[in-house]
Amino acid sequence: MYSLNVPVPSAVAALAGELATDLPTAHTRDRGRHTLGVKRLGGDGPSDYARLEARTREALTGTPTFEARVTGIEIFEAAPVGTSPVVYLAVESPGLRDLHLDLCAVFEPVDDIEGEGYTPHVTIARGGHAETAERVAAREIDPLEWTVDELVFWDSERIEPVSTVSLPV
Structure with a gap:
């Protein structure tokens, strides 16, 4: 399975790792x-x-850079796919949502997690004890903001990037 992802800045990755x-x-x-x-x-x-x-590069034509912001820690108590709970960094980004919906017009949305069900996030951890997840999610964090100027084609089987595309396209 391949996906299109946003690489996160080192501050976001470090926060996820620390949590x-x-x-x-x-x-x-x-x-x-x-x-x-x-x-x-x-x-x-x-x-x-x-x-x-x-097909994706064609669909990305005209896509500008956009802003993204980590706003807090949240939980998917019952994830539609994989183990639960899922503790994640919540991300706000109107540009990301617009891009996601544009790509849903080209590639069939995955039920329950894409289209209207899409929740932009950076996964911290899956599974484990719900009580521990709730304690971590209750923490306050300082928002982290960045400009998305690159996208990554991701190979989920190998868990690694395959290629990148710079924005604007």
Whole structure:
């Protein structure tokens, strides 16, 4: 499965990593593996990738840079996919939402997590104890803001970037 993601700045990744240390029974991401999902693109392997990338790059034509802001820590108590709870950094970004909906017109939205159900976020951890997740989510954090000027094509099987595209396109 391939997706289009926003690489997060080091301050966001560091915050996610720091908070993850307080969720010892949960599955966390390794440093450098935090991203912000824009849209799942599909595909089962390398033979699909070239087609998906070309189609996505075409859809991105005219996409400007946009602002994003981490505003707090929240929880998906019952995630539609994978283990729960999911503790995450909540992200506000009208530009990101617009881009997501534009891509949903090109690539079929995944039920319950895309389209109107899309919640921009950076995952801190999955699974573990609900009480511990709630304690972490109750913390106050300072907002972190950045300009999104690059997008990453992400390979979820290998958990790594495949290529990038600079904004504006």
